[in-house]
Amino acid sequence: MKATEALREPSFEEHLDRMTPPTAKTFLPWLLVAAGPAVQVVKGEPPLPWVAAAGLAAFAVLYAWTVVAAFGARTKGGPLPKRLLRVLTVLTFCLTVGYGPDWLLLFPLLSLAMGTVLRYRVLGLALTALSGTAGIVAGWRGDDFWDSLSIGYGTFISGMVTSAILSLFETVTRLRETRKELARAAVEEERLRFSRDLHDLLGHTLSVVVVKAEAVRRLAPRDLDAALGQAADIESVGRQALTEIREAVTGYRQADLATELDRARSALLAVGIEPHVRESGPALPPQTEALLGWVVREGVTNVVRHSRARRCDIELSGDGEVVRLEIRDDGRGASGPVGSGSGLRGLGERLAAAGGGLTAEPMDHGFRVEATLQVGGAE
Secondary structure, eight states: OHHHHHHSOOOHHHHHHHOOOOOHHHHGGGGGGGHHHHHHHHHTOSSSHHHHHHHHHHHHHHHHHHHHHHHOTTTTTSHHHHHHHHHHHHHHHHHHHHHOGGGGGHHHHHHHHHHHHOOHHHHHHHHHHHHHHHHHHHHHTTOOHHHHHHHHHHHHHHHHHHHHHHHHHHHHHHHHHHHHHHHHHHHHHHHHHHHHHHHHHHHHHHHHHHHHHHHHHHHTTTOHHHHHHHHHHHHHHHHHHHHHHHHHHHTOOOOOHHHHHHHHHHHHHHTTOEEEEEEOSSOOOHHHHHHHHHHHHHHHHHIIIIIOOSEEEEEEEEOSSEEEEEEEEOSOOOSSSTTOSHHHHHHHHHHHHTTOEEEEEEETTEEEEEEEEETTTTO
């Protein structure tokens, strides 16, 4: 297996991940291009050689300073690299006009420095002007047409290739950051999903267990068979809860609507609340049913826990495009801010993500939860 992995050709993404972005040190060795003028200065060939030496030294210092400033953490993208580039441009023009053909190689070096500082349209305009100037100066200094064209072309290409390489690595860096951000967002989304599922699962299940345990305690002295039936329900609910928690952990948990309606009837009857369930409309897609199943679970759990109601109406209706689920009770209404519970808030998030909505509000006598959803919107 390891031998196979070693022989496998790395993908393009892996090549990019292994490559390190260019730094200022990458571009400093290109100063060796100015070796020709440096040799002339050492031999004393240019007129006023000390002026030529000072000019060449100033060019080297300005070039290095410009490139370092272009990559500096504090100076990158700021005004300093552009100011240095302007001074370097003036100096390059003076040296090439004053000292002849061998000094024309300073134009490609200036272009390379431009490629580290400028981008996009500004760079294109600057390189076009610079390459044209380089060709004109070369012709004025005695080069033929093709030599002048080569100087202009080399000047233009130096800056464009430099900028293209840097832009590629900047894009790769942004893609890496985006990939990390997406991974963090995926982890956060999974954490929220698990938190919502766990709340919905355990909140409903524990409420049913508590209600049925109270029923066992009440029934045991006078109706043992009924008490045993409630105890069997507790066992069944507990086993089902274990299965659902495993499914929630693996991400495959779906709240089946028909099952949730049956459980809602059982839970309501166990606490003495009369359930009235009405269903109308065409069959719903599985994902839509699953989302509405969560609404039934959370809504009925709140009725069982808090309402002290005598009656609970669950109405499901749809026209093939929009489905509406309403849960009403005749209890005491909300005891806190409407929608403040994490369960209702989680339901609202689920429905909003699927293009639906949730309304939770007190009535004159009781409380009402209404969910609306586009059929198939949960797909």
